[in-house]
Amino acid sequence: MTVADHEKIKSTSSWAAALRAAEHSRADAFIDDSLARLLCSPSDYDEITAYPAAPTGAVVVRARLGDEVIKREVGNGVRQVVCLGAGADTRAFRLNLPGDLHYYEVDLPGQLASRDAILANNGCVTTCTRVPVNVDLADNWIEALSCAGWTPRRPTVWVAEGLLYYLPYQLCDQLVDQISLASAPRSSFVLDVPHERFLMDEYxxxxxxxxxxxxxxxxxxxxxxxxxxxxxGWTAQAYLSHDLRAGRCPLLPPVPDRLLNYTDIWHVTARHPRRRKA
Ligand SMILES: C[S@@+](CC[C@H](N)C(=O)[O-])C[C@H]1O[C@@H](n2cnc3c(N)ncnc32)[C@H](O)[C@@H]1O
Known part of the structure; x- marks a missing residue:
């Protein structure tokens, strides 16, 4: 992909922040992200919240699901989170994570610094150790992550939200192979990705x-x-909107209809790979 492609993809993180900010401002909000409003420009906010077909539900549901997976795994003693394509994610600042937890944020070079500056200027601090890793996931990102302190021997919560959509299929395959090989037992994975119908459906x-x-x-x-x-080697559960409406995802309350406007987005949770045979 070219630098110009990357710049367009990078800017989608502001929309995600804008949609989370809009949801957070509702009395019946499904997520709690008070920092999102700081991370989208007024024009991003106006552009995407005025857009009738904005993917609000997909962004909001994945944000809540990611929060719940991380909280569950932290409760289970896991102390490494790797958020791939972190963009305007604010969890390291708002989930009150333990001090011995390392929260790695991986994104394209240049993407995280401006977000970090805004949060720092607004007095936002983390309770955990947050480590930005500025690397293209098409390059040797596992090495960059290891150099930043991440260790494959310890279980990891992997987060890939709003990311796979934009990557070529071959790169998604490569990415999930790399994650699977690098995952210690008791690792988990939360991701979202469109169903193939989404690329064809009229709506x-x-x-x-x-x-x-x-x-x-x-x-x-x-x-x-x-x-x-x-x-x-993962055990996975995958949910479409009808599953979420029916309350089939144990980590979420039934999702309100207003957040299920996109019926063909998969929300996926997966648990620890089986031990590899010697
Ligand atoms: C739609 S945003 C999602 C941001 C965040 N995960 C969320 O849910 O709000 C996609 C993010 O993936 C990042 N991204 C896309 N391609 C990437 C690549 N090849 N390497 C690293 N990050 C990438 C973009 O820079 C952007 O921050």
Missing amino acids: ARPYRLFLERRGSPYRTALVNPRSWLLRR
């Missing part, structure tokens, strides 16, 4: 066209993320 057409015209098209979608992960 999603306006949003797909919007993304294509601005140069950040969706590139990857999966028919069955469970088997995609199972092949790599």
Whole structure:
């Protein structure tokens, strides 16, 4: 991908922040992200919140699910989180994570510094150790992560939210292979990815066209993320909107209809790979 492609993809993180900020401001908010408002410009906020087909539900549901997975795993004693394509994620600042937890944020070079400056200028601090890792996931990011202190011997919570959509399929495959090989037992994974129908369905057409015209098209979608992960040794659960409406995801309360406007986005949780045979 070119530098110009990367710049377009980077800017999508401001929309995610804008959608979280808009949700947070509601009396019946499904997520708690008071910092998101700091991380989107007024124009990003106006652009995406005025957009009738904005993927609000996908962004809000994944944010809540990621919070719940991290809280659960921290409760289980896991002390490494790796957030891939972290963008405007604020969890390291708002989840009151333990001091001995290392929260690695991986994103393209140049992406995290401006967010960090805004949060620092607003007096935001972390209770855990937050480590930015500025690297393209198409490069040797595992080495960069290791150099930053992450250790494959310890279990990790892997987070890939709003990321796989924008990567070529081959890179998603490579990424999940790398994560699977690098995961100690008791690791977990939370991610979201479109169902293949999303790339064809009429209701999603306006949003797909919007993304294509601005140069950040969706590139990857999966028919069955469970088997995609199972092949790599994970036990996974994958939820579409009808599952979430019915309260089938044990980590979430039933998701309100207003957040289920996109029916073909998978929300996926996965648990520790099986021990590899010697
Ligand atoms: C839609 S944003 C999602 C941000 C955040 N995870 C969230 O849910 O709000 C996508 C993020 O992935 C990052 N990203 C995309 N391609 C990447 C790559 N090849 N390497 C590292 N980060 C990448 C972008 O820079 C951007 O911050």
